[in-house]
Structure formats: structure tokens, C-alpha cells
Amino acid sequence: MSEIKGRAEKSRQKQAAFGPDLNLEEFSRQGGDWQYDPDYRHFSPEERSHLLTAGIELTDEDHAATFLQADKAIVHCQSRQPGVEILPITEAVRRHDWAKDLLWGLVAVDADKYTARAELELDNGYFIRVRKGMAIAQPVESCLYLRTDRFAQHVHNLVVVEEGAQVHIITGCATHPGVRSGLHIGVSEFYVQKGGQLTFTMIHNWGEDVHVRPRTAVMVEEGGTYISNYILLRPVKTVQMYPTVTLNGEGAVARLQSILIAHPGCELDVGGRVILKAPRTRAEVIARTLTTGGYSVARGHLIGMVPDIKAHLECRGLILGTGVVHAIPELEGRAAGVDMSHEAAVGKIAAEEVEYLMARGLDEEEAVSTIVRGFLNVKIEGLPPALEEEMDRAIQETNKGL
Amino acid sequence: MAPKASFGGFLFTFEVVMLEIHDLWVNIEDKEVLKGINLQVPLGETHILFGKNGSGKSTLLMTLMGFERYHLKQGRISFLGQDITHLPTYERARLGLGLSFQRPPTIRGVKTADILRVCSRGAIAPEVLAAAYDFTEFLDREVNHGFSGGELKRSELLQLLAQNPKMVLLDEPESGVDLENLQVVGEIIAQLLQKDRRRQHRQKSGLIITHTGFIMDYVHADRAYILIDGRICCQGNPRELLQDIKNYGYEECGRCRR
Numbered sequence: 001m002s003e004i005k006g007r008a009e010k011s012r013q014k015q016a017a018f019g020p021d022l023n024l025e026e027f028s029r030q031g032g033d034w035q036y037d038p039d040y041r042h043f044s045p046e047e048r049s050h051l052l053t054a055g056i057e058l059t060d061e062d063h064a065a066t067f068l069q070a071d072k073a074i075v076h077c078q079s080r081q082p083g084v085e086i087l088p089i090t091e092a093v094r095r096h097d098w099a100k101d102l103l104w105g106l107v108a109v110d111a112d113k114y115t116a117r118a119e120l121e122l123d124n125g126y127f128i129r130v131r132k133g134m135a136i137a138q139p140v141e142s143c144l145y146l147r148t149d150r151f152a153q154h155v156h157n158l159v160v161v162e163e164g165a166q167v168h169i170i171t172g173c174a175t176h177p178g179v180r181s182g183l184h185i186g187v188s189e190f191y192v193q194k195g196g197q198l199t200f201t202m203i204h205n206w207g208e209d210v211h212v213r214p215r216t217a218v219m220v221e222e223g224g225t226y227i228s229n230y231i232l233l234r235p236v237k238t239v240q241m242y243p244t245v246t247l248n249g250e251g252a253v254a255r256l257q258s259i260l261i262a263h264p265g266c267e268l269d270v271g272g273r274v275i276l277k278a279p280r281t282r283a284e285v286i287a288r289t290l291t292t293g294g295y296s297v298a299r300g301h302l303i304g305m306v307p308d309i310k311a312h313l314e315c316r317g318l319i320l321g322t323g324v325v326h327a328i329p330e331l332e333g334r335a336a337g338v339d340m341s342h343e344a345a346v347g348k349i350a351a352e353e354v355e356y357l358m359a360r361g362l363d364e365e366e367a368v369s370t371i372v373r374g375f376l377n378v379k380i381e382g383l384p385p386a387l388e389e390e391m392d393r394a395i396q397e398t399n400k401g402l
Numbered sequence: 403m404a405p406k407a408s409f410g411g412f413l414f415t416f417e418v419v420m421l422e423i424h425d426l427w428v429n430i431e432d433k434e435v436l437k438g439i440n441l442q443v444p445l446g447e448t449h450i451l452f453g454k455n456g457s458g459k460s461t462l463l464m465t466l467m468g469f470e471r472y473h474l475k476q477g478r479i480s481f482l483g484q485d486i487t488h489l490p491t492y493e494r495a496r497l498g499l500g501l502s503f504q505r506p507p508t509i510r511g512v513k514t515a516d517i518l519r520v521c522s523r524g525a526i527a528p529e530v531l532a533a534a535y536d537f538t539e540f541l542d543r544e545v546n547h548g549f550s551g552g553e554l555k556r557s558e559l560l561q562l563l564a565q566n567p568k569m570v571l572l573d574e575p576e577s578g579v580d581l582e583n584l585q586v587v588g589e590i591i592a593q594l595l596q597k598d599r600r601r602q603h604r605q606k607s608g609l610i611i612t613h614t615g616f617i618m619d620y621v622h623a624d625r626a627y628i629l630i631d632g633r634i635c636c637q638g639n640p641r642e643l644l645q646d647i648k649n650y651g652y653e654e655c656g657r658c659r660r
Contacts, residue, residue, distance in 0.1 A: 355469050357520065361565065
């Protein structure tokens with residue numbers, strides 16, 4: 001048994017550091033036997049519109065490359081740009097020895113039972129490599145799809161942005177409209193090489209009883225940029241994730257933004273951690289959490305290892321009606337000359353803001369919508385228009401519960 | 403000069419009343435703040451409210467807009483003959499009352515261009531309005547976020563221009579405004595109140611809170627009131643009243659009770 005497998009075996013029952021513990025035996029490992037679908041013919045109109053709400057457009061048009069995994073099966077995997085290599089991860093490690101070496105380079109396989117499962121019972125995952133110096137204008141689209149009820153999906157993703165390359169990856173994670181429960185374990189390791197730029201936008205649209213455990217780590221080398229956008233607007237049972245970004249080379253930059261709605265019955269524990277290891281690195285972590293009755297922990301952790309770094313953490317929570325927002329911002333300076341700050345604020349909608357807008361002619365519902373929309377308004381470039389509409393719809397529906 | 407009408411050879415002079423406040427008593431929480439306010443603002447006229455901090459001036463304007471914190475215990479407010487005493491704020495705004503706030507709140511994530519669009523209900527392009535008042539660079543900024551005193555007031559007044567209210571309520575439009583911006587603020591207010599027209603052609607009225615009286619250099623004010631402890635203790639010519647306040651202070655005004 002390899003050393004990695006051995007460590008994974010030993011961690012089979014290891015609880016995660018955060019979030020509610022799950023009994024993995026309660027989920028099924030019997031996924032559907034979905035066939036490869038080059039033209040997306042096997043998707044019903046209902047599935048298509050459902051996937052759209054996770055930002056997934058079932059077309060190769062307007063995408064540099066596309067990848068779609070349903071349960072265990074790779075249903076679509078296609079690159080239209082010579083600069084982008086896209087493969088199922090199982091295929092990538094066969095083709096490239098170096099790819100295998102990158103797996104578990106950033107995430108510890110024995111972090112908890114979820115990482116262990118991803119190693120011991122891997123379904124698949126995506127491999128995306130953007131070749132040196134290639135600036136890819138159109139986004140790469142990847143979709144991890146739960147199509148069978150109660151299925152536990154285990155994926156391992158690897159992204160390599162080579163020197164000076166640029167790409168925007170939009171990942172939509174969703175369940176089939178008929179699927180209510182399930183588990184998604186997603187290990188993701190992203191390497192941004194010197195001067196590279198990776199924008200990673202992840203949109204979740206799961207079923208109400210789905211549990212989600214992403215395990216993400218990112219390494220950014222000199223002059224590289226990593227921008228992460230995470231959007232969760234729809235009900236889910238539990239999400240626990242705490243991605244870690246290491247700024248390893250001089251001048252590297254990270255910006256992590258998340259927009260979350262915790263619906264009644266939801267339990268979210270979502271954070272962002274940035275380790276600033278090189279001079280003149282900069283980081284910004286921005287979280288907006290709205291609860292309409294759910295429980296949400298918003299974590300943030302900045303670690304300044306060397307002088308001459310700058311980092312800021314902003315965590316804002318809005319409670320509509322009932323619910324909990326627990327903001328835990330942490331600043332850890334390990335050298336004189338670090339410049340780190342945070343602001344955290346949790347509250348309800350200010351009556352004076354509502355009245356201000358009403359004095360401009362909006363009725364109460366319109367005023368509240370405008371404020372909530374503004375609260376969640378974190379600028380994200382390159383989102384499909386359908387997703388913008390989905391955000392508006394989600395906010396409208398959120399207001400109805402008030 | 404009031405509008406005139408002729409019936410059967412007789413000449414009547416009548417005044418269209420824009421805003422009428424009758425015996426208004428208002429509490430904030432359990433504190434009595436307004437104690438029986440009566441006043442009328444005719445069409446085309448601008449009236450001034452003087453008074454010390456805490457005398458009830460802002461409370462009066464907020465009550466006119468119908469904000470929840472201001473509990474109306476007694477009295478009636480009518481606007482162009484319609485009883486609006488119990489109307490919600492947005493209906494008053496849609497009928498034609500517009501308020502420039504003394505200290506407007508910040509609305510994060512909402513752009514100034516968006517709120518200008520809201521104010522005009524889509525009738526005016528924010529870009530055109532902003533260009534006319536050198537405010538273009540603020541269109542993409544969040545509403546009131548990080549604005550200086552002068553910028554706040556200009557933003558408020560541009561919103562009112564977009565809203566185009568019949569009754570203009572201004573809560574200390576000059577406070578916190580530097581000299582350079584004062585003139586711009588004055589000119590916008592004059593435009594809001596149609597001061598370029600002859601009195602009988604004006605369709606707008608104003609009720610303005612001011613401490614300095616500066617605004618009276620830009621808009622001819624027809625009448626002024628001095629509020630002391632929630633009551634109108636004095637009313638008359640705005641310039642004369644301001645001079646009295648400067649000469650003798652509010653205490654003396656309280657004693658004089660003309």
C-alpha cells in the first residue's frame with residue numbers, strides 16, 4: 001500500500017475540524033450509469049433550466065472548455081482551445097506523471113474522513129491545465145452533478161495555470177431536480193504559477209438534504225493572482241469548507257469573495273484562509289452572509305508570515321427574521337511590519353435605510369429587496385446573465401419569507 | 403400674489419394650500435416632541451423653520467414623511483387637500499413630498515445611479531442629470547458611502563431633482579457644506595423650488611430648516627417660524643426673524659411671543 005493510501009486508511013473515521021459530523025455509511029455509492037453525451041442530448045428541459053441556476057449552460061459555445069461529471073460518470077469533457085487541456089483526473093494522471101505528483105501536494109490526505117474517502121474511493125474529477133502564456137478569454141465551465149438520490153460523490157480536482165497564463169473557471173455544482181439528499185466531497189488543488197491568473201467562480205445549487213464538504217487549497221507563485229468567488233443562494237443541508245490559499249512568491253495576490261444565504265434548516269460553516277509567505281503579497285477576504293433562519297458560521301483567517309504584506313478581512317452578516325450568523329475573523333501576524341485588518345458586522349436591515357428608500361418612492365418590499373440586493377452585491381466579472389437573474393429571483397423569494 | 407378667479411363678475415382671490423398641518427402632536431418613544439403645530443404652506447411659497455437643536459424641527463419634517471419612529475398622537479396633515487395623516491411613506495413620496503435628509507444613511511452595494519433611477523421612476527437618465535451638476539464620478543459609487551458633507555447634500559438634492567416633488571422638505575441643506583459647494587447647493591434648491599418663475603407660475607412649495615439662513619440668499623422665503631420646545635412660538639418675515647434671533651437669541655423669542 002502506498003504511503004498516501006496508508007494515511008488515508010488511518011483517517012477513515014477522522015472527524016473534520018469544523019462543521020457537523022456525518023455518518024458516511026448513510027449514503028449510497030451506487031451512482032447512475034450515465035453515458036457520455038457530446039451534444040448534451042440526454043438532458044431534459046427541466047434539468048437544463050435547473051443547471052442554469054448553478055451557472056451551467058449546457059453548450060460548448062462561449063466556453064473555452066467544458067467538463068461535466070454526473071455521479072461517477074464523465075458525461076462531457078471537451079476543449080475548444082489549444083491552450084486549455086481538460087481531462088478527467090483519472091485520465092490526467094495516466095497521461096502526465098507530474099500531475100500525479102501534484103495530487104495531495106496542497107491538501108493533506110489525512111485531514112479528515114472526507115479527504116480520506118476521496119483518496120480511497122475516488123469517482124473522478126476534473127483536470128484543467130492552461131498552458132504557459134495563454135490568456136483564455138472565454139470561461140472554462142465545469143459541472144459536478146448529483147443525479148442520483150442519496151449518492152455520495154467523491155471527486156478530486158486539479159488545476160494548473162502555467163507561467164503567465166490566465167483563465168476563468170466557472171464551476172457549477174448541482175443536484176438533479178428530483179434529488180433531495182446526497183453528499184458531495186470535492187478535493188481541489190490549484191497551482192497558479194509565476195505571473196499566472198486564476199479566477200475561480202463556484203456556484204452551488206444543491207438539494208435541501210445534501211451535505212457538501214469541499215476541501216480546497218491553492219498555491220500562488222510570484223506575481224500570480226487567485227480570485228475566488230463562491231455563491232450559495234439555495235437551500236442545502238450542510239456545507240463545511242475552509243479553503244486555504246498560500247501566497248508563496250513575491251507580489252502574489254488573493255481575493256476570496258463569498259455570498260451565502262442560509263435558509264431555515266441550513267447549517268453553513270464557510271471560511272477563507274490566506275497565508276502570506278512572501279514580501280509584497282496582498283490578500284482580501286470578503287464574506288456576505290444572509291440568514292433567513294439558517295445557522296451560519298463565517299470564518300476568516302489571515303496569516304502574515306513576513307514583513308511588507310497587506311491583508312484585509314471583511315465579514316458582514318445580515319439576519320432577516322430569525323437565524324444565526326457567527327463571524328469569526330482571525331488575524332495572525334508572525335512578523336513585525338505586517339499590515340492586516342478586519343471588519344466584521346452582523347445585524348438586521350436598518351429601519352432608517354428602508355425609510356430612506358421609501359421616501360424616494362419605493363414600497364417597503366421594494367426597499368428591502370434593494371437593500372438585500374446591495375448587501376449581496378459583490379462584483380463578479382463574467383457571470384452568465386442567467387445567474388444574475390437567478391440571484392434576483394433568490395432575493396425576491398427570500399423577501400417573501402419576511 | 404395669490405391666483406385669482408372671477409365668478410359672476412365678482413373677483414375672488416383664493417389661495418391653493420399645498421400643505422396644511424393642524425394641531426400636530428408627536429411623540430418619539432415616550433417623549434412629547436411636537437406639541438400642537440399649526441401651519442399652512444400655500445402653493446408657490448417657501449417657508450423656513452428656525453429653532454435650536456432639539457426644538458422639534460427635524461421631527462416635524464420626518465413626521466410629514468410618515469416615518470415610523472414618529473408617533474402621531476393627535477392632529478392632521480393634508481397635502482393638496484388630501485388627508486395624508488395615515489399614509490405610508492412611499493405613498494406620500496409618490497404624491498409629491500420629497501425630503502432631503504440632514505444625515506442620510508449609507509446604502510451599501512447600491513449605486514448612486516440606481517437610486518437616481520428609483521427617484522425618477524425611470525423618467526430621467528441619471529447620467530444626464532449627473533452631467534449637468536458635475537456629479538458623474540459619483541454615479542458608480544455606493545449611495546452616500548464615504549461622501550463628504552457637501553457631496554452628501556448634492557447627492558440628496560440631485561435625488562430630489564430626479565424625484566421632482568411638489569413639496570420640497572429640506573433638513574439643513576447647508577450643514578457641512580464648504581463655501582465652494584454652497585453656491586451649487588443654493589442653485590439646485592432654487593431650481594427645485596422654481597425660483598426662476600414668477601410667483602403665480604410656481605407649482606412648488608418648500609419647507610426648509612436652516613440655522614444660518616444662508617439659503618435665503620438663493621430662494622426668496624415668504625414666511626418663517628421659530629420652534630421652541632415643540633411649539634411654534636413666533637412667525638413672520640424670515641429676514642426679520644433671523645435678525646431677531648441673531649440680536650436677542652432664541653430665549654428672547656420665547657419670551658416675546660408675538
